[in-house]
Amino acid sequence: MKFEAIAVEKIPLIHKGDDLPSLICERIELQDRDIVIIASTVVAKAEGEIFRLEDITPGEQALEIAARTGKDARFIQAVLARSREVFVEAPFMLVTTLAGHTCVNAGVDESNIEHGFLLYPSENPDSSALKLGEQLERLSGKKLSVIITDTNGRAFKIGQTGVAIGIFKIKPIKRWIGEKDLFGKILEITEEAVADELAGAANLLMGEGAGGIPVVIIRGIDYYCEGNTSINETYRPEDMDIIKKGLRCLQKKI
Amino acid sequence: MKFEAIAVEKIPLIHKGDDLPSLICERIELQDRDIVIIASTVVAKAEGEIFRLEDITPGEQALEIAARTGKDARFIQAVLARSREVFVEAPFMLVTTLAGHTCVNAGVDESNIEHGFLLYPSENPDSSALKLGEQLERLSGKKLSVIITDTNGRAFKIGQTGVAIGIFKIKPIKRWIGEKDLFGKILEITEEAVADELAGAANLLMGEGAGGIPVVIIRGIDYYCEGNTSINETYRPEDMDIIKKGLRCLQKKI
Numbered sequence: 001m002k003f004e005a006i007a008v009e010k011i012p013l014i015h016k017g018d019d020l021p022s023l024i025c026e027r028i029e030l031q032d033r034d035i036v037i038i039a040s041t042v043v044a045k046a047e048g049e050i051f052r053l054e055d056i057t058p059g060e061q062a063l064e065i066a067a068r069t070g071k072d073a074r075f076i077q078a079v080l081a082r083s084r085e086v087f088v089e090a091p092f093m094l095v096t097t098l099a100g101h102t103c104v105n106a107g108v109d110e111s112n113i114e115h116g117f118l119l120y121p122s123e124n125p126d127s128s129a130l131k132l133g134e135q136l137e138r139l140s141g142k143k144l145s146v147i148i149t150d151t152n153g154r155a156f157k158i159g160q161t162g163v164a165i166g167i168f169k170i171k172p173i174k175r176w177i178g179e180k181d182l183f184g185k186i187l188e189i190t191e192e193a194v195a196d197e198l199a200g201a202a203n204l205l206m207g208e209g210a211g212g213i214p215v216v217i218i219r220g221i222d223y224y225c226e227g228n229t230s231i232n233e234t235y236r237p238e239d240m241d242i243i244k245k246g247l248r249c250l251q252k253k254i
Numbered sequence: 255m256k257f258e259a260i261a262v263e264k265i266p267l268i269h270k271g272d273d274l275p276s277l278i279c280e281r282i283e284l285q286d287r288d289i290v291i292i293a294s295t296v297v298a299k300a301e302g303e304i305f306r307l308e309d310i311t312p313g314e315q316a317l318e319i320a321a322r323t324g325k326d327a328r329f330i331q332a333v334l335a336r337s338r339e340v341f342v343e344a345p346f347m348l349v350t351t352l353a354g355h356t357c358v359n360a361g362v363d364e365s366n367i368e369h370g371f372l373l374y375p376s377e378n379p380d381s382s383a384l385k386l387g388e389q390l391e392r393l394s395g396k397k398l399s400v401i402i403t404d405t406n407g408r409a410f411k412i413g414q415t416g417v418a419i420g421i422f423k424i425k426p427i428k429r430w431i432g433e434k435d436l437f438g439k440i441l442e443i444t445e446e447a448v449a450d451e452l453a454g455a456a457n458l459l460m461g462e463g464a465g466g467i468p469v470v471i472i473r474g475i476d477y478y479c480e481g482n483t484s485i486n487e488t489y490r491p492e493d494m495d496i497i498k499k500g501l502r503c504l505q506k507k508i
Contacts, residue, residue, distance in 0.1 A: 001260075001261040001263065001459055001467065002258055002259060002260040002261060002459070003258070003259050003458065003459070004256055004257070004258050004259075005256060005257050005258075005259075005455075006255075006256040007255040007256060009255065088496055094496075096410075102409075102410040102411075151444075151446070154408060154409065154447075155356075155408065155409035155497045156350075156356040156489065156490055156495065156497065156498070157356075157447065157450075157488045157489060157490055158427065158445055158447075158487075158488055158489075158490050159426075159427045159445040159446060159447030159450070159488060160444065160445060160446060160447060161446070161447045161450055161451050161454070162451060172413075173412065173413045176461075190405075190414065191412055191413040191414060192405070192413060192414060192415070192457070193408075193411065193412075193413030193414060193415045194458060196411075196413070196415055196454065197415050197416060197454035197455060197457055197458050198458065200415070200450065200451035200454040200455065201259075201451060201454065201455035201458070203446070203451055204257065204448060204451050204452065204455070204475055205255055205256070205257070205475075207430075213255065221458055221459075233412075234411045234412055234413060235410065235411060235412075236410055236411055236412050241410065242342055242348075242501070242504070243409045243410065243497055243500065243501070244410070245500075245504055246497065246499075246500025246501040246502075246503055246504045247496070247497070247500040248500075249500055249503035249504050249507060250496070250499055250500045250503050253503060
């Protein structure tokens with residue numbers, strides 16, 4: 001049992017309207033049940049999600065947060081516009097995005113883009129994954145899954161890992177509930193977050209800086225599934241999220 | 255650029271004193287710069303970290319928590335004995351272990367072991383990784399890294415992923431600080447948690463239940479490094495851990 005992770009090399013700098021599926025299929029021969037893993041930065045660039053800092057007018061909340069934290073109010077406004085709740089303001093803004101993803105700066109990115117511009121993640125990464133996936137399947141004639149990835153920090157530890165923010169034809173969580181362990185005991189709770197593990201594996205080849213590998217294929221492990229799937233399935237329900245409750249507790253005290 | 259993840263198959267059920275490095279080398283020919291990824295359960299079994307529930311006498315704190323939560327006081331005692339702080343008691347016990355790892359139940363495991371027994375993780379997983387790594391290098395004559403892995407849940411999302419809990423000859427965090435992005439801008443903060451991404455990749459083959467693949471080799475990506483490294487490097491310093499502060503805030507209120 002084995003799998004490979006293969007970087008799709010020499011993908012050019014991406015601009016609005018670029019046809020990512022064609023660029024991918026020109027550079028690698030896809031096979032059935034390949035998992036095509038695509039960095040959210042190139043998805044956002046192809047979708048034209050680039051905005052100028054100077055075009056952003058900070059609202060009242062952004063100005064207040066800027067006054068408290070010393071950060072650029074226009075950047076803060078960009079983050080707030082994409083967030084449904086702010087949990088931490090400094091030293092970094094931790095928010096839950098409108099799409100339900102909890103991360104720093106709502107995924108708004110100042111790096112890997114020209115100075116003075118911001119790159120916003122897709123509004124609906126599952127929908128972006130679906131469009132890319134359907135086109136990749138059409139061009140290649142193969143059954144494919146797609147994962148759109150970002151890099152996020154995590155609780156309790158420093159450092160960032162690749163994570164899944166949008167999916168197509170893959171279940172994000174593999175459930176082992178009801179299966180037996182090595183001693184025949186029924187496993188009570190095991191849900192393996194395979195989409196995030198695949199995203200992390202791909203990120204090992206993607207690199208954060210000038211390495212510039214925005215697409216990685218994982219081949220040899222079968223998670224292909226027809227039918228609707230959504231990354232929302234991975235987000236913890238609010239009433240079961242004790243860490244959010246803790247962060248809200250702190251905000252009331254401050 | 256590519257890498258492979260290869261399951262080491264047919265490793266037998268492990269018992270105290272079993273020679274894991276020999277069992278591995280008999281089943282796969284290792285190559286220079288291979289990363290040998292080993293599930294903490296088999297490391298713990300080989301080290302004899304198995305205890306009987308009925309031999310555990312719950313202390314006062316364990317009895318109090320058991321009264322509040324309805325859980326087995328002896329199991330709680332096992333968790334407390336390995337923890338330096340408890341952040342959440344129910345519906346699961348979230349603790350920081352003596353080794354500095356924040357996880358559920360201090361890694362104490364009731365599954366994949368006979369009924370009535372508990373499996374404790376190694377007291378010092380870096381030290382276990384060093385012993386295994388040195389023996390693997392001796393037997394194979396190759397330069398090797400080792401990662402000992404567990405599966406953990408995470409904040410804000412359901413599901414578990416493979417994570418690194420002990421390392422040998424690999425830096426757990428790859429630092430990109432000071433490198434440039436695609437536009438020549440200096441990256442300010444990027445620390446990639448490669449040991450955890452590798453652990454997650456390996457977990458895709460390991461399986462949680464009766465799949466029973468406790469050892470995976472990752473080959474083709476070079477993270478080999480001589481000299482001392484420690485997984486402790488990944489643990490967020492307490493004074494910079496806002497999530498822990500939030501959980502403590504909740505505990506004061508309850």
